[in-house]
Amino acid sequence: MVDQAALDAVASPRRRRILRLVWEDELAAGDVAARFEDVSWPAVSQHLKVLKEAGLVIERREGRHRFYRANRSSMGPLAAMLERMWSDDLDRLAALAEEEAGIAEDTQDAAGA
Amino acid sequence: MVDQAALDAVASPRRRRILRLVWEDELAAGDVAARFEDVSWPAVSQHLKVLKEAGLVIERREGRHRFYRANRSSMGPLAAMLERMWSDDLDRLAALAEEEAGIAEDTQDAAGA
DNA sequence: CAGTAAGTTAAGTGCTAACTTAAACAGCGT
DNA sequence: ACGCTGTTTAAGTTAGCACTTAACTTACTG
Numbered sequence: 001m002v003d004q005a006a007l008d009a010v011a012s013p014r015r016r017r018i019l020r021l022v023w024e025d026e027l028a029a030g031d032v033a034a035r036f037e038d039v040s041w042p043a044v045s046q047h048l049k050v051l052k053e054a055g056l057v058i059e060r061r062e063g064r065h066r067f068y069r070a071n072r073s074s075m076g077p078l079a080a081m082l083e084r085m086w087s088d089d090l091d092r093l094a095a096l097a098e099e100e101a102g103i104a105e106d107t108q109d110a111a112g113a
Numbered sequence: 114m115v116d117q118a119a120l121d122a123v124a125s126p127r128r129r130r131i132l133r134l135v136w137e138d139e140l141a142a143g144d145v146a147a148r149f150e151d152v153s154w155p156a157v158s159q160h161l162k163v164l165k166e167a168g169l170v171i172e173r174r175e176g177r178h179r180f181y182r183a184n185r186s187s188m189g190p191l192a193a194m195l196e197r198m199w200s201d202d203l204d205r206l207a208a209l210a211e212e213e214a215g216i217a218e219d220t221q222d223a224a225g226a
Numbered sequence: 227c228a229g230t231a232a233g234t235t236a237a238g239t240g241c242t243a244a245c246t247t248a249a250a251c252a253g254c255g256t
Numbered sequence: 257a258c259g260c261t262g263t264t265t266a267a268g269t270t271a272g273c274a275c276t277t278a279a280c281t282t283a284c285t286g
Contacts, residue, residue, distance in 0.1 A: 011120050030261090040245075042265080043244070043245055043246080081189075084189065085115050142232075153277080156274070156275055159234085159275085176282095177282065177283045179234090
């Protein structure tokens with residue numbers, strides 16, 4: 001099922017990054033928050049709440065920790081879409097790296113000439 | 114390719130409805146706008162612009178008309194997701210109809226008893 | 227060319243969503 | 257009970273988006 005809440009949740013780049021962090025295995029809220037330089041802990045907590053209410057992550061409480069993991073089975077076509085987006089990102093990064101390598105070569109060539 | 118612009122475009126229910134209108138065959142901007150009771154022409158025009166800039170619709174100008182149609186081939190996994198959402202909607206409607214029929218029966222039964 | 231039809235762009239408004247900091251809550255060790 | 261760690265909730269600010277009305281463009285028609 002892909003409902004409005006899930007789509008809204010996934011439309012946010014920040015939440016997609018969070019989702020990717022808890023995609024493979026679960027992570028404590030604090031560990032998720034620690035991965036972001038540019039945003040506060042509460043902001044991350046709020047995003048996790050949105051993701052949870054959209055059914056995209058599952059929360060497990062243990063002591064004073066709360067662990068989150070992606071609820072991939074519930075996401076239907078969204079899961080495929082996200083993985084596709086992330087692999088596209090990697091492709092772009094790789095292309096960029098090659099391009100830069102090309103520029104480096106050119107620079108060398110120019111210096112060599 | 115599924116980029117941020119496309120995802121944002123599709124996350125809006127209004128734009129999804131527009132997209133569905135031009136999904137099978139092209140429609141003039143005015144014909145699209147005419148389908149909506151609760152929104153002005155310019156609003157629809159703005160949505161069409163967003164969809165166009167996201168690459169989700171294609172514009173064809175002819176005389177004083179502008180025809181739009183969904184650019185399904187460019188949407189990658191989004192196309193499947195949308196069609197899935199729409200078929201889910203139909204399923205829900207059907208379920209609702211059956212449910213109402215059930216209630217009607219119950220009412221009859223109650224009256225009969 | 228004047229008039230009109232089809233549509234977009236401009237300008238302004240109100241609502242919502244993401245973020246902030248400060249405060250509160252929950253669980254555990256002492 | 258007290259304090260510390262992990263995390264959420266509360267309150268407030270700000271930026272952006274969907275919408276509106278008004279003004280503009282473009283193309284056809286007499």
